[in-house]
Amino acid sequence: MKNFTMQEIISETGLTADTLRYYEKEGMISGIHRKPNGHRVYTNSDLEWLKFAICLRKTGMSVKNIKEYRKLMDEGDKTISIRKEMLKNQREKILEEIEVLKEGINRLDFKLEYYQSIESNL
Amino acid sequence: MKNFTMQEIISETGLTADTLRYYEKEGMISGIHRKPNGHRVYTNSDLEWLKFAICLRKTGMSVKNIKEYRKLMDEGDKTISIRKEMLKNQREKILEEIEVLKEGINRLDFKLEYYQSIESNL
DNA sequence: TATTGACCTAGAGCAGACTCCAACCTTTAA
DNA sequence: TTAAAGGTTGGAGTCTGCTCTAGGTCAATA
Known part of the structure; x- marks a missing residue:
């Protein structure tokens, strides 16, 4: 090792x-x-x-x-189920966070398209 | 209004x-x-x-x-291109962040499967 | 032998994003 | 007329996660 x-x-x-x-x-x-x-x-x-x-x-x-x-x-194997819960929990949080970020992307794209339309008309 | x-x-x-x-x-x-x-x-x-x-x-x-x-x-329309840049930039950062989070999900899943295999053998 | 480089410690300092506090002012309802 | 509701202000405090500083040890190299 x-x-x-x-x-x-x-x-x-x-x-x-x-x-x-x-x-x-x-x-x-x-x-x-x-x-x-x-x-x-x-x-x-x-x-x-x-x-x-x-x-x-x-x-x-x-x-x-x-x-x-x-x-x-x-503390060893006897805590595995708690740890599993913690990780599952974290997994859920990450998924939620990804959703928030995707929603953010959508809003940005919308804004960016709007700016695009303004610039095309200058 | x-x-x-x-x-x-x-x-x-x-x-x-x-x-x-x-x-x-x-x-x-x-x-x-x-x-x-x-x-x-x-x-x-x-x-x-x-x-x-x-x-x-x-x-x-x-x-x-x-x-x-x-x-x-x-400051008005004259700053639109800068703003667009800022938003594009942010968009990129979000995409990167999503990648990091997805990578995290993968690692968690791997760990969770491992815990699962341990528990099945008790 | 002197210096350089890779560490060590305790503890202070800092940036960011709130969050709370004390004291104050209006308008309305009892 | 007194109290409650819904604000206002300036400034201090809190939490998280580092990041930096000062002073020290030890081993190897010039």
Whole structure:
């Protein structure tokens, strides 16, 4: 199992060192090992989790919620059904958000057509 | 042309009075008339603009940007091409955001299937 | 040996978008 | 005439999610 340095995680994820440490401080990431000199050592599964967490952030889940989900993961299989609920919930929210965005596109298209018609008449 | 009170605008838009005043203070809404007692009076076109502005907010445009767009509107037809650019730009951003969300859905579905397979084996 | 580079910590600061507060003013209804 | 309803203002406070600063450690290189 490969280990990763801060730099490697930064280039793998696109996060900054500050954000990475912030996420850890907030409990969104946990159980990161250290070298004797105190530097963080990320494992493969840390990276996998991070990527998933980033995906959740991008879909609008709050840091607090992701931390909650992570905590449940750490509690083992008995929390699977709760976690499933959380993800289903998030899935619904994303679908709703997509609808809002599509509605936005429609409105913009309408406006853009209107502008088009004005410009053709100048 | 019908006029609207604060209450009516609140129920038409779903915004709070505070948010409405905040938007005005920030310049996202402008030219709102007043009754002799100082109360705001919103016109039909104020309401129309508000609804459009809210739509822009929902698709992620910042208050600052919407204010900028509004300012251009107030400057008349000569700014139409800039406004068109702004809207096209926003349209692109929304499409990108939709892609991110769809990608998120896919990941969630994958995770959910995994949980499903675990639960079937208990 | 001195400096550079990659980290570390605690804690302060910041931007954005509200949200709340205190004090005040009218108009209407009891 | 007093109270309630429906506003007004300026400014402070809150929450989220970073982002930055200052000062320090350690290992490797010039």
